[in-house]
Amino acid sequence: MASLNVRAALLSVSFLILMLGLWELSTQPPAAQEAITEYELLMGVAGQESRVPPPSAVMKVAWTELSNPFYDAGANDKGIGIQLAYSVYRVLTGYLAAMAIALPLGFLIGMSPLMYKALNPYIQVLRPISPLAWMPLALFIIQDSDASAIFVIFICSIWPMLLNTAFGVANVRQDWVNVARTHELNPFKTAITVILPAAAPTILTGMRISIGIAWLVIVAAEMLVGGTGIGYYVWNEWNNLDLASVIFSILMIGVVGMLLDLALGKAQKLVEYKE
């Protein structure tokens, strides 16, 4: 009997082949080209475009795109690598800015019941707001579409980090805090050498949730602000009715999102500890 991993991999591959096969079959062009109805003509949808492209077409797009991902032929024609890089850059900038605020503030809230009580109402009101709802206000105040997209990422990734940091810090075992106290550590040293490592797994959980949300949101934000980025790219290809490119970029969004999550998952492993 093969190991569980090998069997799972075999099964995965068979599912993939089965799915691609069904997809390919169901998207074959009709054997006899029927006359295009007047309605279809009116809608401007000719036979070729009215079908979802088969996987072979998507793979063709993938091949050409991935063999030269960083070409730049003007505003509306950039390689997928460049578009993804723009999105990742925005996500990381907004995310790091959120981190710079959420971690210290989370520490403060977690260590001080007074701060927790004082700030909690604001957090509870601000947190459920869809990040995209901030977009018009951001555009108006910042007057720059790129910075506005970054701001939206900032605002959506701050909450999970803030709440998890505060929760993690507030729930550090009193025993460990007492160890710091009996060794006369000052508050700063206590925060760095005891509370931070003790709360790190919870904080990293928040950071992992945040990066996931940020990656979800950037696509929508870039569809709104346009110009560059993978979200804009998807929307642009849809306007070009290039469905194969749309499907390809959807897959790429998934892959990059997975890589971001994987990276945070690795970091989480590093700070984990068993009691």
Place this chain on the structure above:
Amino acid sequence: MSKSFLEVDGLSKVYPDGQGGDLTVFEDVRFALEKGEFVCIIGHSGCGKSTILNVLAGLDEASSGNVVMNGKEVKGPGLERGVVFQNYSLLPWKTSLNNIVFAVKARWPKWSKDKVREHSERYLKMVGLDHALNRKPSQLSGGMRQRVSIARAFATQPELLLLDEPFGALDALTRGVIQDELVKIWEETRQTVFMITHDVDEAILLSDRIFLMSNGPNARIAESVKVNLPHPRSRATIFQNPAHHKIRDYLVDFLVNRSGSAQPEEDGSPIVIDPSAGDAAPKPVPAKPDTKTETAARAVNA
């Protein structure tokens, strides 16, 4: 009274009883410790032993009374008082060596890296864990963890060592082994130790004196029993000394029959008893009903 190393005076602790009133856990607790003494405190569960120890550690505050060590009032925790907690309280993300390094660095911030490491390793060796330097607490057995915790406390060479039921969570075999180790370390270092235990034999093996605490609420440290047995002691031979039986019988009698009614001297200090010299129990004061017989029986069997 001449100045002792540690003086505890009129200590009491009051909690709200949850019905609008007050619950005095213990009151007017007074005692003194001399430098180099090993003192155990025994009493029924809930009488306030841990609270007293935490007040000495500076982790808890008494409702009234004060603690003076070396002529200075104890306010808040400090490195001159080391604590071994019942649940070890090792930092789980650090290896056993680094748990000790953490404490040693806090105690002597100016020491070089090498010196800190060498000192820490020496104390780990003392508890027989030099083979487990790089293991995290989760990879150690309960007994090994408590050894690390003891090594950590001894490594900072505090003037007063506070141990709250350090072996409470260990099985009898492991407990015996670590007790022997503690005896050995103590003979070497002659630290001043204040320790809580539920185990009568453990208390006799380790202490110079044993404080007996009456039942709460309004518990007191009623008696101070001298353990007149020669050092160095060992678990294997201590039973052969006839004084051992007298002390043991005295303690068990207190826990089973007298802990409900025992009272200290008029002035609040514990009555000094030396069972090995034939001292009998002081005359009972009119007794409160004793409801703690079950726990007493457990303490005896332990």
